[in-house]
Amino acid sequence: MLKVAMFGAGGMGTNHARAYARMPGVAVVGVMDHNRDAADRLADAVGARGFTSAGEMFDTISFDIVDVCVPTPWHAEYVCLAAEREVAGIVVEKPMGRTIEDCDRMIEACQRRKIPLFPAHVLRFFPEFAAARRQVDSGVIGDVASVRTRRGGPFPRAWENWYGKPSLSGGVILDLIIHDFDWLRWTFGEVDRVFARCLSAGKHEVDKDYALVTLRFRSGVVGHVEGTWADPGGFKVGIEVAGREGLIELNFNQPASPAFTAAISGPVGAGPGVAVPENPTAESPYYLELEHFISSIRSGTPPAITAEDGRAAVQIAAAALESAETGRPVHIV
C-alpha cells in the first residue's frame, strides 16, 4: 500500500485525493490545509486525517508520497519540506513554481535525496493532446511551419481571489497557458524567443486576464498561444498545427461537437433545463497522470515528465511575463 499525504484541499487537492482514493494499492492518509473545514471535509471523504499544519501531519502519520496542491507560490515551501523526509516521490501541481528560483530550490532539494519530483502537466494525459502530438510526430502533415493553441473561459474564483493576484498566480500566462507551453515544448522542442502582451501586466489584482503570446522555437516553427480568463461563454481549448502537407486542428475551424450531450427539461415551472455537453473518456486524465507517477515509483523507472520539464515550462512563462512587462521580445538561453 502506498500512502499519500496531500497539501491543499481546494479544487485540485480534491481532484487528486479522489483519484488516489480509487486507485488500487493507494490510500490517502493525510490532508493538510490551512483551512480546518476544508482539510477535514476532504479527509473525511477519502478516509484520511485532516491537519492544519505540516509539522503536525509529519509528526503524526507516516506516508510514502506527497502531493502538493496549494496555490502556486507555496509549492516550493511544501516540496522542500517533504524532501527532507524519506519519501518515495513528490507530485507538484503545475505551474511547478511561481519563479524559476522556486523550481531550482525544489530540484536541488529533491536531487539531494534522489526523490522523483513530478510536475503534474496533465495535458500530456489528455487523449486529444496526446493524439495531436502523435500525429505531428508521425509526419502526416510534413514539416511544421506554425502552431496555435488557445485555452480558457471565465475568470476562476478560488481561495482569497489568489488567481486574480498576479504576484501569486502569475495570471493566465503562468497559471493557465503553462499547460500549452509544456505541450508545445514536448511536441516542438525548445523555445528560442517569446513576445507577449497581457491584461494583468503590472496590476495588483484583476477580475479578468487575457494574453497573446508569440513563440519562436529553435527549429524555426512559429507559435501563438491565446489564454483567456475573460470569456464568460465557457471553457474552451483548441489546437491548430500547419505543416507543409496538411493541417491538424482541434476545435478551431470546425465547431466543437461533443460526443455526448443531455438536454433535459426541468420539472414544470422550474424554468428551462440545463444542457450539459460532455466528451466522455474511459478514464480521467488526472487519474491517468497520477497513476502513471505511482506506477513509475513502484517500478523504479523515471516518470515521463521530469522536474526539468516543469522548470522549462515555468521558464517560458517567465519569459512571457517579462516580455509583457517590458514590451520587448525575451530570449530563452
Next chain:
Amino acid sequence: MGVKIGIMSMAHMHAYSYADAVRSMPNAELAGIADHDTDRAIETATTFETTAFARYADLLRTDIDAVIIGSENVRHRELCEMAADAGKHVLCEKPLATSVEDGQAMIAACRKRQVQLMTAFPCRFSPAMGRLRTTVIDGAAGSILAIRGTNRGRCPFGWFVQTELSGGGAVIDHTVHVTDLMRWLTGSEVVEVYAEISNRMFGQDFDDTGFLNLRFANGVFASLDTSWSRPKSFPTWGDVTMAVVCDRGTLTLDMFAQNLVLYSDKSGATSWSHWGDNIDRLMLEAFVSAIADGQPVPITGEDGLRAAEVALAAYRSAETGEPVVL
C-alpha cells in the same frame, strides 16, 4: 443611366468577383476592361460581355466615371495616378501600396484631381462584422481591451509569390484586411508592431507565415495570423476571425462560417459551400452609390495606407527582431 466603371487589370482574382458584382447592379455598368496582358483583356472582356482595351490610356479616354484597379500590387500607384489624371474615381484592390511613398502619392494624386480613392476592404461590409461593431458601439460589453485576429488562406502562388510584383508574401497579402477591421472597431491607430515571419510552409524565398502582435494608441493589444497555412485539402479558401475581449465579456467573429458542408464523391473531397452574403457586392454597392450621389466613399485611401503601413512595419520588425514603432 448608372455609374460607368472600367477595370484596370484583371491580375487579381478579386477583380473577377468585382466584375460580376458590377454587372449584377442596376445602377452600374461595366464599361470596359484594360490590361497590360492583352490576351487577358480580350478573354475577360468576352467573359464579362464588355469592351477590351489593350492600353489603359484608351480605357481612361472613354466616358467612364470610375475604375477598379485589380493589378499586381506594385502597379497600383502608376494605374491610380493615370486614373486620377484622367479624372476617374478609383476603387483600388488591397494592399493599397507596397511602400508608404507610393501610398502617399496615390492619395495626393486623387486629392489633386478631386477624385475619390477607396480601398477595397470588403470585410467591413460583412453583416456579422456589422453586428460585432454595433455590439461594441452599443456598449453592453464595455470597452475593448484586446483582439485576437486571423486571416489565413491557401497560398495563391502566381504573381502573389513574385515579390517584385507583390511587394511581399503572406504578410503583405493578409495583414491589411483584419488590421483595417481592428482600426475600424477600436477607432484607434496601430502604434507598434512586432512580428515573427517565416517561410517554412513552402521553403521558398517568399514569406508564407506571419504572426503579428499590434499595439494601438488607446492601449488595446492584438495579434494577427496572416499565414498561407491552409492546405489544398482544407474545406475552404481560408478565414477571417476575431475574438474581441472587452471589459464584460468576449465577442467572436468567424466571418465566413456560413456554410453547407459538402461531401462529394465526385471530387473525393469534403468542402464548405458558402451561403452567406456576397460582401464584394455589398462593397461595390457602397462604392457606386457614393460615386452616384457625390458622397464620400466609406473607406478611404488613408485607411488603405494605414493598414499597409502595419504590414510594412511587420517586415521591418522581423528583420530586426524588435518591435517597430509607427
